[in-house]
Amino acid sequence: MGKQSTKRTDLRTAVILINMGGPENLDEVRGFIRNLFLDPHIIEKSKIFRSFLAFMISTLRSPRVKKHYQAIGGGSPLKEWTSIQAEKTSRKLSRRNPNMVFKTAYSYSEPRIGEVLAELSTMKFDRIIAFPLYPQYSKATLGSIYSDLAYANRMLKLSGTLITLPPFYEHRGYIDSSVKLLKRGMEEIDTSQPYHVIFTAHALPQKLIEKGDPYGMQVSQTVYLILRRFPIENYTISFQSKIGPVKWMQPSTIGTVQEVARQGIKQMLVMPIGFVCDHIETLYELDIELAGIAKKAGVETFVRADVFNDDEDFIEFMASYIEEHIK
Template sequence: MRKVGVLLLNMGGPDSLEAVQPFLYNLFSDHDIIAIPRLIQKPVAWIISHVRAKKTMTYYRYMGGKSPQKEQTLEQAQKLQEVLGDGFLVKVGMRYWHPFIEEALQEMESYPLSGLILLPMYPQYSRTTTGSSFNEFDRVFPKSQMSFLPVVKIQHYYDHPLYIQAMVENIKENLPNWQDYFFLFSAHSLPISVIKKGDPYQFQTERTVQLIMQHFPGVNYALAYQSKVGPVKWLQPETEKVLEDVIKRGVKKVAVIPVSFVNEHSETLYELDYQYGNMARSLGVEDYVRIPTLRTHPTFVRCLADLVLSHALQHQLIGN
């Protein structure tokens, strides 16, 4: 019996302190993220990764010596596999650390497949995330033994009803008295130059927040951006600045909601929990709540399954 292959695509993270520098090297070698002239990209990436490694290790020491993203993405794959059943084969391919996309494809080669569906763990599309993973897939797939198979790429699901429902349920489950809080949505930032070239990430992120807030009438909220790197102009406003401003204006209860992340990693566990949480408490906030990422929330898993099944049917990878 042939199966439909499903490849969950994610960024990946270092699985040890020793992996921090090579992980950063892979990240900064990616032309989709940093458009350095290709001739010098790898030497520059080597320099940046060595300069930043020591500081970045501080984050991962606080997190227990590694990123939890690999384990959490594998858990998502397992839950999705359980929902989809035997007609599908779900694997994980990471962009910057093991298991790499190429390694995942090699693992899938031993199964009889009728096609492949690429499912990014990024609800909102950006060329720096989903686009980069697709480009890497396109580089390595022709070398695989499955290069004859049809491939379906799921571009985004920022406004999928089940994704919005999962976000709403997750907030209410972790914040029963949500009416008392200011909602601060935090998304990973991007350089303005990327947006000006037509990247839809900002619009899609704003739309996600609008759809979520339809379920929370009367709640004051803001969308801000975190994790800026380098001197160029990035999306505004910055999460840290908005948090500081609302507390100084007298807000006593803040719920910080990661909106572009579906797994925990340094941006949530270190930046949001440790850095911004400590800052908020030092400014006198009474209650600082960080809503956890969706991970294996049942409604989110249903969303992923619906995406896979609808695309498999649409592209005739399975029968009606």
């Protein structure tokens, strides 16, 4: 009858770490952009219109986006970091959970979510744990992943239980790891002089927020919990990576840097919220584009806080978050 609690660690368990994906080389850029804009959770239009739009956007944008990837070494490190996160978390859990297998899957890159589930469905797992690596829920990110999981689950009729871990935007372990990164960033700031901290998260079209998406609220909640552990008076939550003509969440990260600089503040710490590893949004948008804008606006100390990548505390959080759900 239904779900039963169990404490056995001899159950065969597969864990899938899920992230958005990214082009590993310049040849993959266009296909990646195309997959992204084909997602009905990103563009809420008819399939035909989406196909057309995805084709157009990927054709028009890929030359420029390729240049950005070129500037960060020719591709996104996201898949590599995700594999490292899988390997390290696996190693941490292996002693207590010898029957646990780790996989990675991506929303817009190979291997896609449905593919990995299809592969696992041919093997005998008692349970499959889907661990989407987005701290905050939005229909455009986690919603898309949940939807893919639900669809694959229905089509494949998986024999084992599919357990999907919920967003961890207020989980103690995630907050603690974030506080550590914030503190490390703050070490480069001279707090006897004026400074400003900018928490930056990926923007969404404002329309999604107005339709009831909880993303903005969860981002605020994350920042709020971080600041309860490490209070800072001068900060702003802002949103980056806007593209296209529609209205996106405000204020923008670029606008915020310029506004703070206009007030004569020469030190800035920019902390990404919501990305668990480096990719184009941190390595290009923040480290190259935003740093350039800040410098031009007169900022003297521009620090970008680290994201987790293979941070030991974050791996510890990942391991314990998985274990919490199978105890």
